Amino acid sequence: MGEIQLSLPCNLGITERKFQSLAEHDLTDDEWMSNKVETVQLMTRGLCRHPLNIRVRLFSQERYDRLNYSIRTRSGDKEHMHLPPYALANVRDTRRSFQAYLDENFIASLKEQIDKEGTHPIIREHYLEALMHYDKLCDDFDEDNKERQVLKDFFKLRMALHHCMSPSWVYDESTGSHKCLGVYRVKDEKHPLLHRIPTPRMIVAQLYAIVCTKFVDTLTEKVLHNLEQLYSRAKFQPFFTVYVVTFLLLHEVSLTVGHWKDGREVFTGIIKEPMLPQTTEPFATKMCHNAEILLLHWHYYRRKPNASVAGDNFYGDDMNKGFLSDVSGSQKFLVKKTWVDLKQKFTNELFDENDFQGSGGLELDFHPLYWASQMFVENWVPFQHVSARRKGTSTTAPWTPRTPPEIPSLEEDRRI
Structure with a gap:
């Protein structure tokens, strides 16, 4: 599990300054344009109703800094919004502020995700x-x-990841005006941040670097370390924690790939030409590798101990039925309901049938529930060559599938 990395790519295209330097060092004295430090509030779309307070200063823009917020209209034209050259006044202070923000709001952020209208019902549940x-x-x-620690760290990891994927804006709560840092709120109906003031681009680049290197990477390591310990225990008690963290981690893996493909322009404000396969393939391949490591652990973990033990009457030969003895009724029902939804009913609304069977190519990996759905596949094996699978020619390890018993309906199980 130590090989898994959930970070998004380093280069946002905003500046050519070194990524690690953005996360650790302030701008030099020669780069500041003004000594005036201003405190503003930063909001990230869909993350949390409480703002992150940051302190910023004007700096002298270099020729390689791309600080305008650019959008692509429906007609394909490009429009540019000028934003002033503000940067974080103190990187170390900002890091401490974000740590406090994360500690205070990771539960509130999760509750907002649960209540958000666009959240898929399966993810919400x-x-x-x-x-x-x-x-x-x-x-x-x-x-x-x-168990408690791995859930706590995962909730924080989710919040940090989403901070790195969703667009943000700033405001000044002390004035409550339509203006902040010399910029008025967007009035263009076509703009993705209508009635907002986009965060100055250098601040976006600095915060992204800070959160990726100091929070996402650190929390990923903690979550995976403790999750691996739970996987290695010969006990049934932590089953639901193992299940739900694995399921949601696989969902987040899919989200990061989807963001890199579809959401990066709104987040960065930098318009790029459609990315060539050789550009997107390494990142997508890395994330697929992450998912397959998790799935390997899960499928090995969930199996019944040996052939002499009867399989579970719902999951069949692939599930150690002892796991279900220590979960609550609502937890057991969620696992079984999801098993039905993702394994038997995926053709209705979740996936295109052809894509799900492996003939649809690259788009399949971007679906937010694709990798999570693989938790419920009997006799699952990893794809040894991801690129070959995307071409519709899977090269899997030799495998002789077992025939599972007939699966009872969900309604029958509910009555039991």
Whole structure:
């Protein structure tokens, strides 16, 4: 699991300054244009109703800094909005501010995700059940509760990741005016940040670098370390924690790939020509590799211990039925309902049938539930060559599938 990396690519196209330098060092004294430090509030779309307070200063723009916010209209034309050259006044202070912001709001952010209208019902149900499970674990006074810690770190990781994928804007709460940092709110109906003031681009680049290197990478390591320990335990008790964190991690892997493909222009304000396959392929391949490592752990973990033990009467030969003895009724129902929705009913609304069967090419990996759906495939094996799969020619390891017993309906299980 140590190979898994959930970070988005480093280069946003805003500046040619080194990524690590953006995360660790302030601009030099020669680069500042003004000594005046201003405090503004930053909001990230869909992340949290509470703002992040940041302190900023004007700096002298270099020729390689692309600080305008550009959009592509429906007709394909490009429009540019001038934004002033502001940067973070102090990178270290901002890092501390974001840490406090994360610690105070990771639960509030998760609740907003649950309540958000656009959240897929399956994702909403999993986040809600995960939050309820976390609340129950918080009543445990064991300071070394790995389940509670892995859920807490995952919730923070989710918030940090989404901060790196969603567009942001600034405002000045002290004045409440339609103007901030010398810029008026957007009035163009075509603009993705209508009635907002887009965050100055250098601030976006600096915050992105800070959150990716100091939070996403660190939290990913913590989550995977503790999750791997739960996977290695010969106990049934942590089953639901293992299941729900794995499921939601696979969902986040799909989201990051989808963002890199479709959402980067709105986030960065930098318009790029359609990316060539050789540009997107390495990142997509890395994320597929992440997903397959998680799935390998999951499918090995969930199997019944040996051939002499009867399989679960719902999941068949592939599930250790002892896992279900220590989960609550609502947790068990969620797992079984999702099993039906993603394994048997994917053709209705979740996937195109041909794509799901592997003949649709690249787009399949971008669906936010594709990798999570692979948790419910009997006799799942990883694809050894991702690019070959995208061409419709999978090269999987030799495998002799077993025949699972007939699966009862969800309604029958509910009555039981």
